Amino acid sequence: MSDAVQPDEPPAGRSKLPLMMGLVLALLLGAGGFFVTNSGLIGPRSEVVGTDPPADLPEIAFLPVAPVTISMPGLASDSHLRFTAQLEVVSAHAGEVELLMPRIVDVLNGYLRAVQPASLQEAGALIRIRAQLLRRIQIVTGEGRVRDLLVTEFLFS
Incomplete structure (x- = not known):
């Protein structure tokens, strides 16, 4: 072995x-x-975050604009555009802008009635309309009173 x-x-x-x-x-x-x-x-x-106090908010006020409903020409009788907005204004001028609100609504009506219904369906339609309306409102109220136009409702049906 x-x-x-x-x-x-x-x-x-x-x-x-x-x-x-x-x-x-x-x-x-x-x-x-x-x-x-x-x-x-x-x-x-x-x-370290928060060492400086935050800056004060600017002195602004928001003024509601009366809702505007427009029947769209050239389309079926039940086609409407409903537009509601608020104006961002300098607080010191809020009373003056409020006094001019009928003129502002007139400018809104005039411009929105002139808009072609086909252009409302384009991608940048709301941005373009907002810019045009803000410029017209600033002309009516005077420079430095209205800071911005805030569209709260834009319904095309």
Whole structure:
């Protein structure tokens, strides 16, 4: 019997050294990345938010414009455009603009009646109409009184 039984030797396994080195290296790289980022060496430096008080809001007021409903010419009798807006005005001039509200509504009616129904379905129609109306309102009220026209309803049916 030449085949002698040898005592049990543990099977040759892999060393755990590479796993431990990888874990230590990952921890070191993570800590180094945190330090570099937190110290501001890379990326924007974080500032404390809220150190300065916020700026005061401008002195403005919002004046509602009477809703305007217009039947659209050249279409079926049940086609209408409903337009509602508010004016952003300088507070000091709110009374003056309120006094001119009938003229403003007249300008709105005149311009919206002249708009072609086909142009209302274009992509930038509302932006273009808003800009045209704001310019006309500023002419009626005088420069520096009306800051913006806020369209709250624009319904074409």
